[in-house]
Amino acid sequence: MSVQIQSLTRHAPNASRKMLDDVSLSIEDGAFVALVGPSGAGKTTLLRTIAGLDGPYEGTVLVDGRTLAGRPMRERRIGFVFQNYALFRHMTVARNIAFGLDVLPRRERPDRGAIAGRVAELLELIQLPMLGDAYPDQLSGGQRQRVALARALATKPGLLLLDEPFGALDPIVRRQIRRWLRGLHDQLGLTTVLVTHDHDEALEVADRLVVMQNGRIVQEAPAEMLDTAPATPFVMEFLGEALEFSGRIVDGWFLPDDSNVLSFHVGGGVDDGLVTALLRPYETRLVAGEGRGRAIPLAGGSGGLRRLKVELGTREVEILLVTDQVGLFGRDHVALDIGRARLFRDDRALQHISLRPPEPGHGKQRHNGTVTDSV
Numbered sequence: 026m027s028v029q030i031q032s033l034t035r036h037a038p039n040a041s042r043k044m045l046d047d048v049s050l051s052i053e054d055g056a057f058v059a060l061v062g063p064s065g066a067g068k069t070t071l072l073r074t075i076a077g078l079d080g081p082y083e084g085t086v087l088v089d090g091r092t093l094a095g096r097p098m099r100e101r102r103i104g105f106v107f108q109n110y111a112l113f114r115h116m117t118v119a120r121n122i123a124f125g126l127d128v129l130p131r132r133e134r135p136d137r138g139a140i141a142g143r144v145a146e147l148l149e150l151i152q153l154p155m156l157g158d159a160y161p162d163q164l165s166g167g168q169r170q171r172v173a174l175a176r177a178l179a180t181k182p183g184l185l186l187l188d189e190p191f192g193a194l195d196p197i198v199r200r201q202i203r204r205w206l207r208g209l210h211d212q213l214g215l216t217t218v219l220v221t222h223d224h225d226e227a228l229e230v231a232d233r234l235v236v237m238q239n240g241r242i243v244q245e246a247p248a249e250m251l252d253t254a255p256a257t258p259f260v261m262e263f264l265g266e267a268l269e270f271s272g273r274i275v276d277g278w279f280l281p282d283d284s285n286v287l288s289f290h291v292g293g294g295v296d297d298g299l300v301t302a303l304l305r306p307y308e309t310r311l312v313a314g315e316g317r318g319r320a321i322p323l324a325g326g327s328g329g330l331r332r333l334k335v336e337l338g339t340r341e342v343e344i345l346l347v348t349d350q351v352g353l354f355g356r357d358h359v360a361l362d363i364g365r366a367r368l369f370r371d372d373r374a375l376q377h378i379s380l381r382p383p384e385p386g387h388g389k390q391r392h393n394g395t396v397t398d399s400v
């Protein structure tokens with residue numbers, strides 16, 4: 026099932042504040058989309074609006090090309106799972122799963138045998154075939170979460186809306202269940218929208234991320250694209266630790282304010298002026314024999330990366346460096362190469378720079394008018 030949202034705005038009840046502010050989003054049939062962003066960004070509000078649970082709003086929300094208004098819940102083919110999975114404690118797992126079918130009007134309700142068959146099928150699907158007679162209190166958190174998913178799937182929805190469904194689980198179970206969910210999504214041909222705070226979770230499970238902030242969509246893109254070409258500094262920082270360097274563009278070069286950071290060529294067509302450069306700590310490199318910086322190894326680091334403190338003179342930054350640069354640790358007279366930085370002006374990316382392919386000879390840096398090879 027597809028979802029089309031056009032210019033959606035929602036105000037907080039009895040307030041002029043906008044919970045959603047001119048949101049437009051298109052989710053194609055079969056997509057797995059994650060809504061991410063800080064607390065209060067509007068993720069839950071957007072999800073509930075897609076489900077037709079709340080109103081009123083301005084704009085258009087179409088599910089499979091039709092508005093939900095006036096369509097009874099059971100015709101909408103939408104499954105919902107919330108963080109507090111709220112299974113009925115006095116009902117067995119099987120009765121919980123069957124609930125959505127049991128409450129259908131008589132003429133639409135499958136007969137008892139068909140419901141029992143569907144429940145058995147779903148118990149297999151969630152890999153808990155023996156637990157139909159158990160009660161929720163007898164299950165682990167991860168098992169309960171799978172039952173909640175089975176309950177949402179009982180009426181064969183085409184669209185699955187998940188609001189922080191794994192929030193209460195420990196990290197290991199959380200990782201297992203999200204992989205399982207992704208498999209289920211593919212197997213059943215669902216369209217899934219997942220709200221999560223956790224960008225790692227979103228990156229692992231979803232095809233596309235929608236980053237929200239203050240009721241607006243800041244950027245929507247496949248995960249890799251968000252990291253290579255974040256639209257704003259907020260997106261860059263939301264996705265992981267980032268180092269910030271201020272500077273200026275002059276004649277196609279980025280000239281950093283820190284004297285022990287190397288300038289780099291950004292290509293033509295960029296207006297001169299102030300910019301901010303952001304990059305990941307593991308995207309930096311050290312250049313020996315240039316500048317007056319000092320690199321000091323720190324404890325920690327993983328995956329073949331060592332953590333270092335680099336004293337730049339006016340400030341210090343912590344970077345991650347591949348261990349084969351070990352010869353530089355503890356050396357004076359180093360400079361920092363930040364040629365992989367994304368550049369921003371007025372809080373917006375200079376996209377043509379961020380998306381530029383690596384230039385041949387990357388590593389040739391000009392510093393104080395000279396060109397050196399970086400390590």
Ligand SMILES: Nc1ncnc2c1ncn2[C@@H]1O[C@H](COP(=O)(O)OP(=O)(O)OP(=O)(O)O)[C@@H](O)[C@H]1O
Pocket residue numbers: 037038043044062063064065066067068069070071222
């Ligand atoms: N019933 C309500 N009345 C007034 N304001 C509300 C109501 N529900 C949500 N809001 C406000 O709308 C904004 C968006 O809230 P929402 O719950 O959608 O954010 P969220 O991104 O899902 O946050 P979280 O990650 O903390 O769940 C917030 O500023 C919140 O305070």
